[in-house]
Amino acid sequence: VSRPRRPVIALTTDFGLHDNYVGVLHGVILAINRAAVVVDLCHAVPPQDVDAGAFLLGAAYRYFPSDTIHLAVVDPGVGSHRPAIALATPGGTFVGPDNGLFSVAIREQSPGLPAQGGAVSAALLGPRLSVVRLTNPAYFLPRVSATFHGRDVFAPVAAHLASGVPIDRLGEPPETVYLLPAARPVRRPDGTLVAHIVHSDQFGNLTTDLSAAQAEQLPQPLVFRLHGRIVRGLNRYYAEGPELMALIGSSDRVEIAVRNGSAALTLGARVGDEIEVLPAQQ
Amino acid sequence: VSRPRRPVIALTTDFGLHDNYVGVLHGVILAINRAAVVVDLCHAVPPQDVDAGAFLLGAAYRYFPSDTIHLAVVDPGVGSHRPAIALATPGGTFVGPDNGLFSVAIREQSPGLPAQGGAVSAALLGPRLSVVRLTNPAYFLPRVSATFHGRDVFAPVAAHLASGVPIDRLGEPPETVYLLPAARPVRRPDGTLVAHIVHSDQFGNLTTDLSAAQAEQLPQPLVFRLHGRIVRGLNRYYAEGPELMALIGSSDRVEIAVRNGSAALTLGARVGDEIEVLPAQQ
Amino acid sequence: VSRPRRPVIALTTDFGLHDNYVGVLHGVILAINRAAVVVDLCHAVPPQDVDAGAFLLGAAYRYFPSDTIHLAVVDPGVGSHRPAIALATPGGTFVGPDNGLFSVAIREQSPGLPAQGGAVSAALLGPRLSVVRLTNPAYFLPRVSATFHGRDVFAPVAAHLASGVPIDRLGEPPETVYLLPAARPVRRPDGTLVAHIVHSDQFGNLTTDLSAAQAEQLPQPLVFRLHGRIVRGLNRYYAEGPELMALIGSSDRVEIAVRNGSAALTLGARVGDEIEVLPAQQ
Numbered sequence: 001v002s003r004p005r006r007p008v009i010a011l012t013t014d015f016g017l018h019d020n021y022v023g024v025l026h027g028v029i030l031a032i033n034r035a036a037v038v039v040d041l042c043h044a045v046p047p048q049d050v051d052a053g054a055f056l057l058g059a060a061y062r063y064f065p066s067d068t069i070h071l072a073v074v075d076p077g078v079g080s081h082r083p084a085i086a087l088a089t090p091g092g093t094f095v096g097p098d099n100g101l102f103s104v105a106i107r108e109q110s111p112g113l114p115a116q117g118g119a120v121s122a123a124l125l126g127p128r129l130s131v132v133r134l135t136n137p138a139y140f141l142p143r144v145s146a147t148f149h150g151r152d153v154f155a156p157v158a159a160h161l162a163s164g165v166p167i168d169r170l171g172e173p174p175e176t177v178y179l180l181p182a183a184r185p186v187r188r189p190d191g192t193l194v195a196h197i198v199h200s201d202q203f204g205n206l207t208t209d210l211s212a213a214q215a216e217q218l219p220q221p222l223v224f225r226l227h228g229r230i231v232r233g234l235n236r237y238y239a240e241g242p243e244l245m246a247l248i249g250s251s252d253r254v255e256i257a258v259r260n261g262s263a264a265l266t267l268g269a270r271v272g273d274e275i276e277v278l279p280a281q282q
Numbered sequence: 283v284s285r286p287r288r289p290v291i292a293l294t295t296d297f298g299l300h301d302n303y304v305g306v307l308h309g310v311i312l313a314i315n316r317a318a319v320v321v322d323l324c325h326a327v328p329p330q331d332v333d334a335g336a337f338l339l340g341a342a343y344r345y346f347p348s349d350t351i352h353l354a355v356v357d358p359g360v361g362s363h364r365p366a367i368a369l370a371t372p373g374g375t376f377v378g379p380d381n382g383l384f385s386v387a388i389r390e391q392s393p394g395l396p397a398q399g400g401a402v403s404a405a406l407l408g409p410r411l412s413v414v415r416l417t418n419p420a421y422f423l424p425r426v427s428a429t430f431h432g433r434d435v436f437a438p439v440a441a442h443l444a445s446g447v448p449i450d451r452l453g454e455p456p457e458t459v460y461l462l463p464a465a466r467p468v469r470r471p472d473g474t475l476v477a478h479i480v481h482s483d484q485f486g487n488l489t490t491d492l493s494a495a496q497a498e499q500l501p502q503p504l505v506f507r508l509h510g511r512i513v514r515g516l517n518r519y520y521a522e523g524p525e526l527m528a529l530i531g532s533s534d535r536v537e538i539a540v541r542n543g544s545a546a547l548t549l550g551a552r553v554g555d556e557i558e559v560l561p562a563q564q
Numbered sequence: 565v566s567r568p569r570r571p572v573i574a575l576t577t578d579f580g581l582h583d584n585y586v587g588v589l590h591g592v593i594l595a596i597n598r599a600a601v602v603v604d605l606c607h608a609v610p611p612q613d614v615d616a617g618a619f620l621l622g623a624a625y626r627y628f629p630s631d632t633i634h635l636a637v638v639d640p641g642v643g644s645h646r647p648a649i650a651l652a653t654p655g656g657t658f659v660g661p662d663n664g665l666f667s668v669a670i671r672e673q674s675p676g677l678p679a680q681g682g683a684v685s686a687a688l689l690g691p692r693l694s695v696v697r698l699t700n701p702a703y704f705l706p707r708v709s710a711t712f713h714g715r716d717v718f719a720p721v722a723a724h725l726a727s728g729v730p731i732d733r734l735g736e737p738p739e740t741v742y743l744l745p746a747a748r749p750v751r752r753p754d755g756t757l758v759a760h761i762v763h764s765d766q767f768g769n770l771t772t773d774l775s776a777a778q779a780e781q782l783p784q785p786l787v788f789r790l791h792g793r794i795v796r797g798l799n800r801y802y803a804e805g806p807e808l809m810a811l812i813g814s815s816d817r818v819e820i821a822v823r824n825g826s827a828a829l830t831l832g833a834r835v836g837d838e839i840e841v842l843p844a845q846q
Binding site for chain 1: 288290292294299319321322323324325326338339341342343345346347350481483484485518519520521522529530531532534537542
Binding site: 297298299300301302303304305306308309310312313316317320329330358359360361362427428429430433 | 570572574576581601603604605606607608620621623624625627628629632763765766767800801802803804811812813814816819824
């Protein structure tokens, strides 16, 4: 059992900061493992929005130390029979509900998984990933409530993992793991490529599911249409562009932005909205 | 003087995160005790709402290591003659204003205190608790402002406690400690039991002052009425229930919730609202 | 190279807590320097408001250990040719864009700088301060995006500084450093002293640019006029005053407050609004 002397546990939840829930996660972890460095990755996942949680965690985890334990809780099914998992990958270890919350990270750590969502055979994850269902109550709090598994199950499991408990002590390997569909642009029957807004950030910048790599391979210059507005791109950075612009954002995806303003408010745009990629000559 | 090498100091305030006030508390503590692990338990106590602060801290502290120092500031009387205290209990040490903010924790650590609020004789706290008034400026910042005792008094005192300064060096034992009334259901002259909403969380779930233990002893099945709506309970978890449901929440109290929604918004309910417990046959 | 075993890195940004950006800064720092204590000083600087960032950081940094590394990002010019700097002072080391964000701290650490803003000769900073432009990519992330220098430049530079990298390895000394104008009251041609609101906090308390020291030297008792209301002061603390009052706030400046309420809402006042200091006899 070799763990760093200051193991990092990063928290991603939809708890917000209105309550004491996040503080309680810190307390539970420190009561089990005083050496842990507990980081608040993000607690502003929209309530019960597993897709948003998967995006926010999936775009961030690779910037953490690769031995970080990512505890994530966006869990509309808490208390029901949805399983809970711990999943070790070369890029991080993930602890939380088996509801797709780790999909973006899993797809990045295990390329080649089927793009459609649903229960996927755990065998497809490949030899670099190991996964167990959290069934061993020896690593939970003594009393497990029906409504707060973040406190009673996930936080103690993460703390014990950080103390060096081997993952296979936490439970049995499952047959399947639940994945969300891969986020990606689709092509309409008429050939038009249609991307989607996958995130709207604090500044109203709109992240799409069109990756920088994919955008590079399209005919240049790129022309986008969303909410009836034409955006000609790409610009290189916010300060350079016209008022409404497209650029490669910090998560290596095409992003729609308004200089010194909010694209979300300017356009009235929301997560899920379509962005058409028009033929370059238009 | 034996302190853990990484003493935990947990912060509960009504400062919000709009300003630099919380950051300054961290800075003051680390400037005195670099080894401290400073945790943000909750900074979203409604401004100057001592009752809410007592609830949020009282429901959370027991999940922290029992040697945690809880610094709490909800302090409408800052600068006036309200005393400040440090209070050591088997479940944690508390530092802040003597205005009732620690009432829930104190009542739990010292069962049998009178239910009514007010200045209670410190002798009633019993031998397991020790309390002092913070009167020794040697453990304050050199200049104490009239408006920010969190920074100038409570944070340095907490940091010095974490460094091993004995509590009796901080000041003298007081004659009394101020307590809020115990939160609990009341019985109307006609026999109806009336509980109250004591907290509305991030999701709009409504925590009541009816404990799980007390609810178990009532005639089953339980029927509640609030805001003209009947709720038949208890359900076991959110995903199981009808749209509007009652269940035992994570703080071991009866909670009113709406599945995938907000009970606070659905009912227009607020802290302090009454919940009638109706005869089971109704 | 002598660094404390637990170097403190404090973060001040306009990122808010709606996204994963703050979490990513923590991750990048810990991936480079596992021993760092990363503190969230404030992430609620209004978007792209460099003046507010300079105030919030400038009023807080001196409460941190003097060897703290302050990473600050309020950066409307990100990706353009605005330079980035690291600046070591006796009161802290500062890393971020060279756009005035460190003005309040720099002016305090180097008294006597010209009050007007703009590009100031670095020679005027004096021998106690050392400053470099961040031009050495060896201390950046391998790929630097055009939109997120906080992650790709400032966080890794701060982490390397915390690991003991000497500041002069990060780049070359610049000719100039950009400063905001000094915030201070002005005197109208008719002799009236006019102060300004420089910050509105979580409680709606209004901080002005009139310092306690300056206020003491004015004819007493002080009488203020703002938004057509007369405020006679000073009071000593919130609990003592009339409903609308002036007092010396926690940052040693005159502050306008409403007892148990919000002066910002009561007056409809905002940052930048004028406060006239009337002749005492009025």
